[in-house]
Amino acid sequence: MAKVDTDDIRRLAELMCETGLTSLEYADGDVSVKLRRRPAHSAAPAAGASWGDGSGASAEGGEGAITVPSPMVGIFYCAPGEGQRPYVALGDTVHTGDVLCIIEAMKMMNEITAERDGVIVEICASNKQAVDYGHPLFRIKPL
Secondary structure (H helix, E strand, C coil), X not given: CCCCCHHHHHHHHHHHHHHCCCEEEEEECCEEEEEECCCHHHCCCCCCCCCCCCCCEECCCCCCCEEEECCCCEEEECCCCXXXXXXXXXXXXXXXXXXXXXXXXXXXXXXXXXXXXXXXXXXXXXXXXXXCCCCEEEEEEEC
């Protein structure tokens, strides 16, 4: 079986967002990918779930902060491995390209990186939490 290219999957996911598609099927040879997401108007958390339920951590001074959403459905990991130091903590300064966390999707570990320099003012997900596409992961105050 041919290897699935995660960059191709990301491009397909971006295409879905740009065009408003809620599902997409793509096949190339013996590789087949099916992507589904909730429509934008139903992006609220499921009943009983809350993005602001205290499961993450936050700090004062978050005015003007930018939310880093999950680019995919998967499991949020704050550290590279069990018992290891988290990639980032509240108050940490991050730079473009720094790893913020990992999202495990379909047995693949996807590093989520900072798109700009800033300070972590909120961590919106807990370690090993299931996250949906668009779920807030971090809030970063630009430098």
